[in-house]
Amino acid sequence: MNISILLACLWAITATLIAMLPSRDRHWRAAYVLIAVGIPILGYVTYQNGPWVGLIVLAAGASILRWPLIYLWRWLRRKRAR
Numbered sequence: 001m002n003i004s005i006l007l008a009c010l011w012a013i014t015a016t017l018i019a020m021l022p023s024r025d026r027h028w029r030a031a032y033v034l035i036a037v038g039i040p041i042l043g044y045v046t047y048q049n050g051p052w053v054g055l056i057v058l059a060a061g062a063s064i065l066r067w068p069l070i071y072l073w074r075w076l077r078r079k080r081a082r
Helices: 003-020 028-049 051-064 066-081
Strands: none
Touching: 003 028, 003 051, 028 051, 028 066, 051 066
8 A cells, every 4th residue: 555545544534533523613624624635635646546546535535525515516506607
């Protein structure tokens, strides 16, 4: 197992542990940090293992951070409707 996959697994475990903790802001600050850390890890995974593995890791990250993606999708639809 190379280092990029290991980092992606550690990111997923950290995200899961953060989700178990109580939060007053519904974990939005943690989501921003996870996104900021996850994007370079995703690029590293894609660089080392190819685009198909990168897409799998992207799908895994999107399933963990689904609410920020849902809100982004809604915001983009509102912007397009204007």
